[in-house]
Amino acid sequence: MFNRFKQMDHVVNLSVILLITIGVLFIYSAAFDKSEGISKLYYQRQLIWLGVGMGVFMLLFSWDYKQLVRISYFIYGLGVLFLILVLFIGSKKLGAQRWLSVGGFVFQPSEFSKISLILGLTAYLSRFSDGSFRFRDFLGALILMGVPMLLILKQPDLGTALIYLPIFLAMLYTAQVPLKYLVGLTSLGLLISPLFWFVLKEYQKNRLLVFIDPGRDPLGAGYNLIQSKIAVGSGGFWGKGWLQGTQNQLNFLPERHTDFVFSVIGEEGGYFGSLIILFLFFLIIVGALNISDKAQDLSGRVMAAGIAAFFMAHVFINIGMTIGIMPITGLPLPFVSYGGTSLVAMLVAVALLQNIYSRRYYF
Amino acid sequence: MKFSLVDFNSPRIHTLFLGVCFLFIVLGLSLLKAQVFSHDQFLKLSSKNRIRRVLVEAPRGQILDRYGNILADNRPxxxxxxxxxxxxxxxxxxxxxxxxxxxxxxxxxxxxxxxxxxxxxxxxxxxxxxxxxxxxxxxxxxxxxxxxxxxxxxxRFYLYGEETSHLIGAVGKIPKKEVEMWKERGVRTQETIGRSGIERILDSHLRGKVGGMQVQVNNRGYLDKIIGSRESIPGKDLVLSIEAPLQQHLSEQLKGRKGAGVVMNVRTGEILACVSQPSFDSNILSSGANRKVIQSYFQDQGRPLYSRYNLGLYSPGSLFKLVVALAYMQENPKTWKEKHVFCDGVFNLGSFQFRCWKRSGHGSLSLLDSIKVSCNLFFYETGLELGAEPIAEMASRFGFGQKTGFLLAEKSGLVPTPKWKKKKYKQGWYGGDTANFSIGQGALLCTPLQMAVFISALANEGSILSPVLVAGGKSKEKDLNDLRPFISALKEGMRRVVQDQGGTASKAWVKEMPAAGKTGTVEVSIGGGEKIKHTWFGGFAPFENPEISVTILVEEGESGGRTAAPIAGSLFKKYAQLRSLI
Structure with a gap:
């Protein structure tokens, strides 16, 4: 057991620890109340969730992922079940039904569903190690992704649905699925994407419209984007300093301990801080790709690739939205944003990565 | 711990790696653009977000009357x-x-x-x-x-509202067309300024200096902290020469009429009261809240916003006979006492007939008696004997046709001469022009304020005093010493006007303040063959050792003696009462 600890990818672990630390610092800053001189308790709760996440990490790390793959369909099914439950008994916040309350704990099934989709697809794809992947099988994979995706869109949660696609593509790509299917799917998706306009809710349309033109509704849908851009841009190279960001401390930034925590980092830490964050994520994601490359079997390979895509999509969409190169969706910045389910899900993903990596030499 | 970046066995994972690199480069460059290249712009926007300038207006100085009664004050x-x-x-x-x-x-x-x-x-x-x-x-x-x-x-709060409105004026926000002008004086656009009257003319004295705060606010605009502040400096108080009870009394006397009145100290030139009616309420104009009433000010036929005593131009009518009399006395210093004219009610000038106001005629009159009964015929003849020029010159010596030097805006009026008529109308000056001129009609125009200065100069026997509004202000004095004996003699005629049986202004007589003066009634055509009468009284009291002059003009009155003289009388009485209290 101890041996396997030594076999972990320590660069990835160290990067994760640094990101969580930075995250707690800026959650503290984002929730800091100037008049009281103290921060709201979010940072403490995040630390409690970190403890929970560490426990789950140890559990999943020690349990051979190959055995986990055997029950992956079950986990996948559980994920779908939660998504169905949330439609019926979920609590509403900001017009979307995304949360399940269990004994005082609030749990966000969409975060769990990202992991369960990765596991489900891993189990499915690992059957095709002989390269016998046919169009029929491709349709099967598509259904596997499609079911939770439709449930997610029903909530509605555009951001999470957007995360599924890169995960799906990266996993199938790594599983040596013929390129024509993937290219075909991507082209088809781009062709029919304008049709999605008609199924979008009003506020989702607004978000996309202000993404194109933030000035069209400066105090409504465009407000978040404008204030976030001002925060990040006004940070300059070195930033305004921790607890010194005016956009942050004077409440101009919305959702700043959760989805927009990067705006706080951009304002108070400047370009310097942003680069540190980018570099740490780069190390984690390239580490995940490396783990995929060195995995001992196909299931490990596709799982790690899926996790790499999972991180990459979060980082790109979240940071992108704070500076207006991506539309605003409710996606957290991995390890950094406040949110228990998200943090645990991210640590689960890291545990799976280390699980695969530490068993790369065992046959 | 071995970690080599590009050492991938699988080509597809290598491709994914390149994709990851691309996405990170996109993020890195986008952040570079936002945080480094566009930094200045976003920093400005973030300052604009949080920093507000808050103006703290300085309290305006109070305006007081000569005894410390508050005329204009500040209130929440x-x-x-x-x-x-x-x-x-x-x-x-x-x-x-x-x-x-x-x-x-x-x-x-x-x-x-x-x-x-x-x-x-x-x-x-x-x-x-x-x-x-x-x-x-x-x-x-x-x-x-x-x-x-x-x-x-x-x-701003005006305790005498309508009674001091034309004098004190009103305050308000800077109107759009004046923004540049005030900016040059260093006044901020949001400041309250004097819009009319004393408030405007002495604005820089009264306004003080605005203070300000630079504050940091949060997203709701609520104060977070004060970054910097500067105390406002209160405006200076202003004491006027006005006597509030007298002002109030004059205003009440003229209320319901169209007219003006000026009470002036004949020794110092101080204005004790000056009123124009109809009037407006400075409080309503300053607050700007009651749009309906303000609208009515602008539309009212009586023009309540128009200040008649300094801007209204009227024919002086019979009051001008005093000027003609002085001109005649100066031309004939030895013989004027012997001059007699027989008035039969009609004066023939060529083919024209000029009538005295008394159709049956006054009989034979001396100069002083003709002043007393205000005989037109005497002055037609005297005027024609003199010619227009000496009369015009005498009028100019007393300030007619010129500004008096009043603090507020004023009109200069007009003293016509043959030269003027030729220039203006390309016409010759006829005997009829002189006849009209001699009884204060025709093109001749003056303000009630000019009349007040003239009457005061008669009262003090030759000192033309510019009107003074601010307490302690010095009047510009011009002495007409050569006229002193004539004025002194003329005053006797003016005394008879008020004090003798048959004088036209007997209603201006009060025992507390025996006055001397002169009435005037001017017929004015208002079109359609209709005529109205503007009525005057100008006088001073007490006759021995005069203190004040009172000039009253009432538009559309009955006659000077019946309309204007009683108002003057009540003012003399009021003045005497106020003096007995001191």
């Missing part, structure tokens, strides 16, 4: 404001409720809310200067009225 004013963002979600129902609760139309409520639609948390004024009952009503139900606030603003 309560405005009802709405903060759109604090209104409940069901706006429509709430607006319906507010409409009945506050007794304001729904349309006005929506319109007010619309004003700040793009200015989050900025209060929009719904009602200005609400009364204390409404303030109490709102504070009582504070809990049920989200977004409704009472804001306290400094405001």
């Amino acid at each position: 004013r309560f405005d009802l404001v709405l903060i759109r963002e604090e209104l409940p979600k069901k706006k429509k129902e709430y607006v319906e409720f507010l409409s009945t609760f506050l007794d304001v139309t729904q349309k006005k409520l929506w319109k007010t809310l619309q004003k700040t639609a793009y200015l989050p948390y900025k209060p929009a004024v719904l009602l200005q200067d609400i009364d204390l009952n409404l303030v109490a009503k709102i504070e009582e139900r504070n809990q049920d009225l989200p977004g409704v606030h009472v804001r306290v603003e400094p405001s």
Whole structure:
């Protein structure tokens, strides 16, 4: 057991620890109340969730992922079940039904569903190690992704649905699925994407419209984007300093301990801080790709690739939205944003990565 | 711990790696653009977000009368404001409720809310200067009225409202067309300035210097901290020569009429009272809240905003006979006492007939008697004997046709001469012109203020004093010493006007202040063959050792003796009462 600890990818672990630390610092800053001189308790709760996440990490790390793959369909099914439950008994916040309350704990099934989709697809794809992947099988994979995706869109949660696609593509790509299917799917998706306009809710349309033109509704849908851009841009190279960001401390930034925590980092830490964050994520994601490359079997390979895509999509969409190169969706910045389910899900993903990596030499 | 970046066995994973590199480069460059290249622009925007300048207006100086009675003061004013963002979600129902609760139309409520639609948390004024009952009503139900606030603003308060309005004027915001002018004087656009009267002319004395605060606000516009501040410096007080009770009395006497009155100290040139009626309320004009009343000021036929004593031009009528008399006395210093004219009611000038106001005629009159009864015939003849030029010269010596040097705006009026007529109308000067001129009619025009200066100069026997409004102000004095004996003699005629049996101004006589003076009644055609009479009285008291002069003009009166003289009489009486109290 101890041996396997030594076999972990320590660069990835160290990067994760640094990101969580930075995250707690800026959650503290984002929730800091100037008049009281103290921060709201979010940072403490995040630390409690970190403890929970560490426990789950140890559990999943020690349990051979190959055995986990055997029950992956079950986990996948559980994920779908939660998504169905949330439609019926979920609590509403900001017009979307995304949360399940269990004994005082609030749990966000969409975060769990990202992991369960990765596991489900891993189990499915690992059957095709002989390269016998046919169009029929491709349709099967598509259904596997499609079911939770439709449930997610029903909530509605555009951001999470957007995360599924890169995960799906990266996993199938790594599983040596013929390129024509993937290219075909991507082209088809781009062709029919304008049709999605008609199924979008009003506020989702607004978000996309202000993404194109933030000035069209400066105090409504465009407000978040404008204030976030001002925060990040006004940070300059070195930033305004921790607890010194005016956009942050004077409440101009919305959702700043959760989805927009990067705006706080951009304002108070400047370009310097942003680069540190980018570099740490780069190390984690390239580490995940490396783990995929060195995995001992196909299931490990596709799982790690899926996790790499999972991180990459979060980082790109979240940071992108704070500076207006991506539309605003409710996606957290991995390890950094406040949110228990998200943090645990991210640590689960890291545990799976280390699980695969530490068993790369065992046959 | 071995970690080599590009050492991938699988080509597809290598491709994914390249994709990852690309996405990170996109993020890195986008952040570089936002945080480094566009930094200045975003930093400015973030400052604009949080920093507000708050103007702290300096209290304006008080305006006092000569005895310290307050004429213009400052008081807190309560405005009802709405903060759109604090209104409940069901706006429509709430607006319906507010409409009945506050007794304001729904349309006005929506319109007010619309004003700040793009200015989050900025209060929009719904009602200005609400009364204390409404303030109490709102504070009582504070809990049920989200977004409704009472804001306290400094405001100007005129204790004598309508009675001092033309003199003191009003304050207000800077009108659009004057923004540049005030900016050059270093006044900020949001400041309150004097818009008319003394408030405007002596604005820089009264206004003081605004203070200001630079504050940091949060997203709701609420104060976070004060970055810097500068105390405002209060404006200086101003003491006027006005005597408030006298001013008030004059205003009351003229109320309901169109006219003007000036009370002047004949020794110092100080103005003790000056009134124009109809009038307006400085309080209403300054607050600007009561649009309907302000609108009526502009539309009223009586032109209440127009100040008649300094801007109104009138024919002096028979009062001008005093000028003609002096001109004649100066030309004939030895013989004027012997001059007699027989008035039979009609004066023939070529083919024209000029009539005396008394159809039956006055009989034979000396100069002083003709002043007493205001005989036209005497002055037709005397004027024609003199010719227009000596009369015009005498009028000019007393300041007619020139500005008096008054602090506020004034008209200079007109003294016609043959030269003037030729230039203006390309016509010769006829005997009829001289005849009209001799009884103060025709093209001759003056302001009641000029008349007051003239009457005062008669009272003090030759000193033309520019009117003084500010206490302690020095009058510019011009002495006509050569006329002293003639004026002294003429005053006897003026005494008879008031004090003798048959004088035209016997109604100006009060025993406390035996006065001397002269009446005037001017017929004015107003078109359609209709005529109205402008009536004058100008006089001074006490006859021995005069203290004040009173000049009264009433438009559309009956006659100088019956309309203007009694008003003057009551002022002399009031003045005497006030003196006995001291």
